Structures are given as C-alpha cells and as structure tokens.
Amino acid sequence: MTARFPHAELADLPQDILATILEIQEKSGFVPNVFLTFARRPAEFRAFFAYHDAIMTKEDSALTKGDREMIVTTISAANNCTYCVVAHGAILRIYEKNPLVADQVAVNHRTADISARQRAMLDFAVKVNSASHEIGDADFDALREHGFGDEDAWDIAAITAFFGLSNRMASFSGMMPNPEFYLMGRVPRS
Amino acid sequence: MTARFPHAELADLPQDILATILEIQEKSGFVPNVFLTFARRPAEFRAFFAYHDAIMTKEDSALTKGDREMIVTTISAANNCTYCVVAHGAILRIYEKNPLVADQVAVNHRTADISARQRAMLDFAVKVNSASHEIGDADFDALREHGFGDEDAWDIAAITAFFGLSNRMASFSGMMPNPEFYLMGRVPRS
Amino acid sequence: MTARFPHAELADLPQDILATILEIQEKSGFVPNVFLTFARRPAEFRAFFAYHDAIMTKEDSALTKGDREMIVTTISAANNCTYCVVAHGAILRIYEKNPLVADQVAVNHRTADISARQRAMLDFAVKVNSASHEIGDADFDALREHGFGDEDAWDIAAITAFFGLSNRMASFSGMMPNPEFYLMGRVPRS
Amino acid sequence: MTARFPHAELADLPQDILATILEIQEKSGFVPNVFLTFARRPAEFRAFFAYHDAIMTKEDSALTKGDREMIVTTISAANNCTYCVVAHGAILRIYEKNPLVADQVAVNHRTADISARQRAMLDFAVKVNSASHEIGDADFDALREHGFGDEDAWDIAAITAFFGLSNRMASFSGMMPNPEFYLMGRVPRS
Amino acid sequence: MTARFPHAELADLPQDILATILEIQEKSGFVPNVFLTFARRPAEFRAFFAYHDAIMTKEDSALTKGDREMIVTTISAANNCTYCVVAHGAILRIYEKNPLVADQVAVNHRTADISARQRAMLDFAVKVNSASHEIGDADFDALREHGFGDEDAWDIAAITAFFGLSNRMASFSGMMPNPEFYLMGRVPRS
C-alpha cells in the first residue's frame, strides 16, 4: 500500500525534530516511517514521542522493556495495525532474545510460550483495549496474583491506550512498516 | 464510583504542572479530575496535555472547536467513557451554543440535529474508532463530498485516536466527571 | 432529525386517546412526542400505554419508580434510542432526586453512583436485553443476593423487554425527544 | 427445560382472561403456553394480547398474515427464542400452505424460497431488530422498490419490535413450546 | 434458492462415486443434494466423505450417533446453514427417537430438553466453533465433569470443525435441503 500522507521533507523540519530523526537513523541505521509521517506535524510529533518515552522508557516499573513491547505487539494485532505489529514485533524479539515470541503473541497470546505472569499482563491489556468500561476489581485482582500492583496496572493500561492511538493513526494513514523491521531479531547472531 | 487512583497532592507537584492546574482552576472555577489524576505522573501529564492542545487548539483546520468537541463526545460514548462524555459534552454545548446536541450525539449521532457535513465527519470518526484497518478510499471520498481534505481527515482521526486513549485511561482508572460538568451549557444565560 | 411519521391530528383522535393526551398535557405542561406518534394508530396506542402502565405503575413490586426508570434509561442507551434516553433520563433524575444519575447509567452503569443492588438489577436487565437466551440460574442467583425474587426478575425483564420494543419504534420512526426533557430534573429547586 | 414460572391456575383467573383462554383452547385444541404464563399477571396479559392483536390482525395492511408470521419466525430465530420459532413457525406453515418455509427462514432468510418482496421485508425487519438506530432513508427506499410504503414499514417494525419483547419474555422465563406446535402444518392433509 | 452449482451428471461420474451415490439412494430412497453437489469434484467428494465417515461412524467413542448429530445440528444453526440444519436435524430426530429435539437445539441448545452431559458437550462444541483460540483447561475440565476425556473432546472438536467446513461449502454454493428431510423423524411410526 502506498501511504496516503507523504513523508515530511527533512529540509523543512524544525531543529529538534530533525535532531531526533538523525539520532534514530544513527542508532538504527534507518528512520522508521512513523517518525517521517508524524514529522509532517511538529506539535503532534513532539507530543506523540514525549508520550511514548514517558511510558516506554519509564524506569521505576515492574514491566521489563520486553514486557512492554509484548503488550504493544499483542494490542496492535488485536487492532489489525500492520505497521505496529511488524515494527514492535521486531523490538520485542530483540528485547526478549526470542525469535518466535512476536509471531506467537500477534496471533494468540493465550497459547504463546510466555510466562503466566506475562499472560495475565496481556489479558489485562486486551480487556483495556476492547472493553475498558468493563474493567473492575476482578481484573486488578487477577494482576495482583502475579505481583502487579495498581501502578503496574496503570503502566499496562497506558501502553495499551497509547498504542491504540498509534494503531489508529498508522492504519488510517496507510503507514507501512520499513522493510528492515521484518527480519530484525529473527536470525541468531553468530 | 470511587476513583481507584488518588488525586495528586498539589504540594508535591512540579512547578509547570501546578501552574497549569491553577490556571485551569482560575479559568473554569474548578479543576477537572483528569488534571488531578494525570498529575500523579508528571511526564505523562505533560505529554497528554501537549497532545491534547496540539489537536484541539490547532489553528489552521477546517474543524471548528464545536466540531472537535462533537467528535470527542461521540467517540467517548461509543467507548462508554462516562468522564469524557459528561465533560466534553459540556464543552460541546457551550461551543455550539446548543443545549441539546451533546445528549443527541452521545446516543446516536445519525439522528442528531447537526449538519450533513458534521454527520459525515462523525461517520469517519466512528469508523476510525471501531475499524481503522478498514478505512479506505471510499471513506476519504465521503469526507471530500463535504469539503474535508486529507489534512482534515487527519484532524478527525487524530482527535478520535487521542480520545480513544483518554477514554481507556479514564475508564480503567475509575475517573468520574466533576459534578460541575453535568449542568454546564444547559441553562440559557439570561 | 425530522420525524418520519407526522403526528396525529388531535381533531381526528378517538375520545379516550384525546383524553389521555389532554391529561398528560395538563400534568406535564407538554405532550411527549411518543403520545402524538403512537396516536396515529389508536389500537397500538391503547395497547402500548396499557403495557407501559401495567409494568411501570404496578404497585406490589420490589422495584421503586426510580429503579424502573433507571432500567429504562440504561437499556435505551444500550439500544441507542435518543428519545427514550432523554425522556426517561429526565424522569429518572426526578424520581431519584439525583441530577447526575441518568447521564451516568446511560454511558456505563457499571461505574455509576448507584447501589450494589441497583447494579445487580441493571446487570440482569442488560443481559435480558442483549442475550436473553443465555439467561440461566446464575443470573437469578445474582439477583437473589440482593433480595430480588423471581417476581422481581419478571418485573426487570418485562421493563427491559417493553422498552426494547419502545426503543425500536422510536428509532425506526425518527422520533426525537421534546426539548423540555433535556433540562428536567437537572436544576435544583430553590 | 422446566419453565421457571408456574402456569396460572385457571380457577384463579379473571373472567375475561379465562374466556380468552377457553376460546383459544376451543379453537386450537390446546392452550399455548404463552397464554398460561402471561395469565399469571392479568394486566400484562391484557396489554400483551391487545398489542398482538393490534398488529397481527390489523386489516388495512399490505402484509398478508403469512408475511407477518414470516417476520415473527425470522426475528425470533435471530433472537434465539425457542418458543416463538416453534409456535410461530407452525402458524407460518399453515398460512403460507408451505411445510418448508418456516425451517428455511429460521436458519437463513436470505436463501429461503420466498419472494424478493418478502426478502426485502425480512431484511428491513432484521435491521430493525439488530440495529434500529442505523435505519435510514436507504432502508425505506429498499422497501419502496417492492411496493412497501411508510405505513407498511411501520407494520414490519411494529411486528419486529413486539416479538423482540415476546422473545425476551419467553426466553428469560424458560417458556417452552407446546408439543403440538412442532408438527403443525408439516403433513399435507389428504 | 436455486443452487449456484449444477449437480453432477450421473453418467459422467467415476465408478466409486457412482456406487456411493447409488447405495445412498437405495438406502434412503433419495440422494441428498450434498452428494450430487460434491460429485462435481471427485477428489473433494472422496476426501469429504472419508472425513465424514472417519468421525461420524467411528466406533470407539463415548459419543452416541445421536450425540454426534446433535452437535452437527447445533453448530450448523450457529453458522446459519440451512442445508445442514434441515438434513442433520432429520437424522438427529431419528437417532434420538425424539421428534422435538432438533428444533430445540437449533434455536437454543441451552434450554433444550437434553441431558446435562449433552449440554456440556454442546457448550464445548459451540466454543470450538466460535472461539477455538480461547479453548483452555477450564473447557476440558467442564467436559471431564460429565465423563468426557481428551479423546472425546477431540471427537467433539472434529465434528464441529468438519461441519464448519460443510456449512461454509453448503451456504456459499446455495445448496438447499432435499424436501424429504423436513418431515423425517417427525411423525411417529404406527
């Protein structure tokens, strides 16, 4: 699919946004399309990545980086977002050092080879995604059985909610994953 | 319902967040609960309201402020979010100077007393909310019949996506509307 | 929206129906549109209001008048019926002497500020509305924990079923609420 | 299944209800369970059958008696109501003089051996049943192509809405069809 | 409905398929349409009926022949397949020697006059049909309470899965039941 919205021209970008983009290019070797699509709108770009960083790089959390990307991959598949499943599936494989896990949670997290704690985390995320108005005490209790407190529940919910936003923006705008993502984390380093 | 997460203590807040909260109090006469709930997490507070402002106060848009709040009210009702329906329904009544419109779009935007252009805008928003992966050319064409271009479609989608995030955070956390919102914009000024 | 079916002409009405309509006008100060729409069909008018009265004014019931209107408002919102949510939300506010409750149950009865007994009542009503074929012993047991016996269950089911009929007739025919309903019960009497 | 609510005792019934029941017994050779269940509540009995008669025996209608029972059978199957599918399927077979039609519309009216006009009638009924809030001009236009005017649309909607009520009452209360209904209209008279 | 795909011509059929068809005609007095439709494609015909026989005539199973046809009828109704509901409903009535059971399970197996063991069997089948990815330990445990082991669960799942295939082929191709099926097993032999 051709993206409906053209990428921002680097020459037109405000300094801070350009700097962010050059940094990610340096670090990853390519610029994920989400950066070049959101850069068309600087104020939204800044808010989007500030939100992303606030929840995905937050330090005092019971959720590992792998846990967080597992939530993102699961929710993005539930929302049928190709960009986010492929891009965050890649990051999930790397963080979990597991080349199989992303494909598993994307299709059915209930049978994936993950821990019972992760399954409970994903059950909560899936319910926040599809029926947040039905979340109640029993859902928090189920988390608590696996050591997740209320602040951890907030972390799970916030990641779910933020990527629900991201999924809708990517799908509506026809954003497709960079080819680099598909193979990342699949081939063992030798 | 009692909110599951206690409000932030004003005394503990960073300066910028405290300033934002005092300003809204000054302007509105009360502090909407969404501010005091998100203030528990300063980084998320800043990103949330930066995103909100980027899309809700953006100047070069075909969407009026009333249009935007109409999207918010409609989507929040589809997502069963009490806080957002009541709070944004209030703002919608004020911007549209119409005491009836919020209750109408919250139940069924298809029969509300709004313009055909607004109905098309809400149809697009509702589809982004419930099935963004099925958005296609026909949906953009339907907008175009009412003068909405691709950038306007982005505005509609961004508001829809952001309040999908907001709805999930409010519902999951048991956030309830301040009592002040319920009556706002209902009684004609004399 | 313009109602698809014109109101009955008072001059054409049978005596008993005219009398009913004049009485409600006297009592309420206006004639709710449901009367003038159904009056187009006298036999249906008589049966509709006989049914309504049989279940809504029934005396030997564990359900208060406020309970009954709370069921109506909740179910009508689930069925996206603007007329019934607005009109019966008004009556609910008056009976419960609570200006906030109608907007709360219309969006999400699970988090509304109502009693646990009322929540159980609405849970039962919502299931009769959406999946009556799955109602079983467990549902009656859940009612019983709050003191509702089988006859009370019948009352809840009958109100739910009758307003399911009413919702469909109002929505299909484009019936809109009289403007008077929107503000009723919202402003405290001084 | 055993019905949850015991049948009314004939000895306890008001005269008019007893008369109705004796008449149906005389005419049909048995008393359908819906009469004996509703008779427990005389006011509801009277309103229920008055409504039934108002729409099912109405004379000036484009809908034949067979058409009406076809709507009832289709809608009752969509709502998973065993009593109504079996009882009204029987009456449908008799009115249409067609031993196959009831089983066909109960499973999938789209492929049943009925007229295009009847298919359009059932399409409208099915939408009123499942999504009355989405009924719009296009639905009335589709009826009009087959000669159905607005009053006919009302007839279809009223039958759909009334049997939605009936389905919920029968299913919630565990009402089962009398054994007599299952074979009625299936064996050609010789 | 007219079937979209013409029946195979007997003269064109391979020997083995012709033999199968003549045998069923001899035994039943007519050739069910499913034979003549699949015979258009000999390789698929052979595989289809081999699969059918493997699961429906398997000897070492806790499921009686009546149990198996009860699963088929229930699942086929859930999938809105007219051919399979009518044809297998007929066989179910015969095996169970019960003229009422097929119509009951087709509309709502939860309230049908069947054993608690059969209800558990159908609950499992219905979940395999609609949400096989959510099947978990609790579902196998529920079967076990009624004496069904893992191999019985396989039998139930295999029948459900195979008739899911059959339902889609019949519905997509416009296959309708032979008239003979409708009355089979309904009239007591004298």
Add this chain to the structure above:
Amino acid sequence: MTARFPHAELADLPQDILATILEIQEKSGFVPNVFLTFARRPAEFRAFFAYHDAIMTKEDSALTKGDREMIVTTISAANNCTYCVVAHGAILRIYEKNPLVADQVAVNHRTADISARQRAMLDFAVKVNSASHEIGDADFDALREHGFGDEDAWDIAAITAFFGLSNRMASFSGMMPNPEFYLMGRVPRS
C-alpha cells in the same frame, strides 16, 4: 504451550501414514507437527491430507500456489490459529518469493502489497469464513471483475472452509508450529 495431545509414535503407525511422514521429512528436513498430531488417528489423517491435496495441489485452477497459501494465511489469522499462520505464512513467502507478504496479510490484507485481484480473492475468502450465509450475487460479481469464475470461487471457498477446520483442530489441541517455520522464506538466498 505444550500440546495437549501427544504425538503419534512412529513405531505404531500404519505403513501408508509412516511413508507419508518419512517423505515429508525427507523433503522438508523436519516433520510438521500437524502430521504427528493427526497421525494419532489414521482415518482422520488420511481424510485430512486427501482433502488438503485435493484443493491445494489441484492443477486446473486460476489460483496459483501462492494465491492459495495467501488465502490460508489470511483466514488462519482471522481465526487466531498460531500453527497455521506461522506454517503457511512460511510456505506463502516461499511461493511468492516475497519475505514480507505473510506478515502483511496476517495483520490486514486490505493494506498488504498484493494485487487488486488478490485483494478481491481475499475479500471473498474472509466473507466465506465469517459470514458464509450472507454470500450472494454481489460477492460473485466482485470476483468476476478480476477474472474469477464460479469454479474459482469454489476453489477459494474450499480452501477457506478446509483451513477453518484445520484452524479449529490446531487451536483446540494446542498444536504449536515447529520452530523451523518461523524463519523460512525470510532470508534471501545468496
């Protein structure tokens, strides 16, 4: 996840089944779990693979082998079957010589980089999978616009229906993909 049903012991297998398994091992270098799971039941094994071969290796078809695996991958994702998405996604990548296509159609075939003809083919398959009872002339016409005749429609429907069976058997039984599948077709040969 641990598969709920143990693999068949090779030593116990009938000759023909053992031969099939050794052949696939020879050809692929490993034995896909579906063979070892179904081998527990020889009659079902034979029928399953006979059906598979009848539709997947059929020669006179407008569908290429890549087209067929694309249907399988898309439908298996819609049915949340991890085994089939991973195993057939691998084969799809190989047949299409496209390392990206499987991940794309698994998440959202509407935006995948495939031909308009393939998108129409998948639209038809998705509808047969989720609502075969609503398939009608318009669906066949949409296929015809891309050169697919009625026999091609049968091919698409048969593949969809057969893998619906396969998906349910794999998910219900806890079958997981062999690790070999995940990387197949992803790394360009050098």
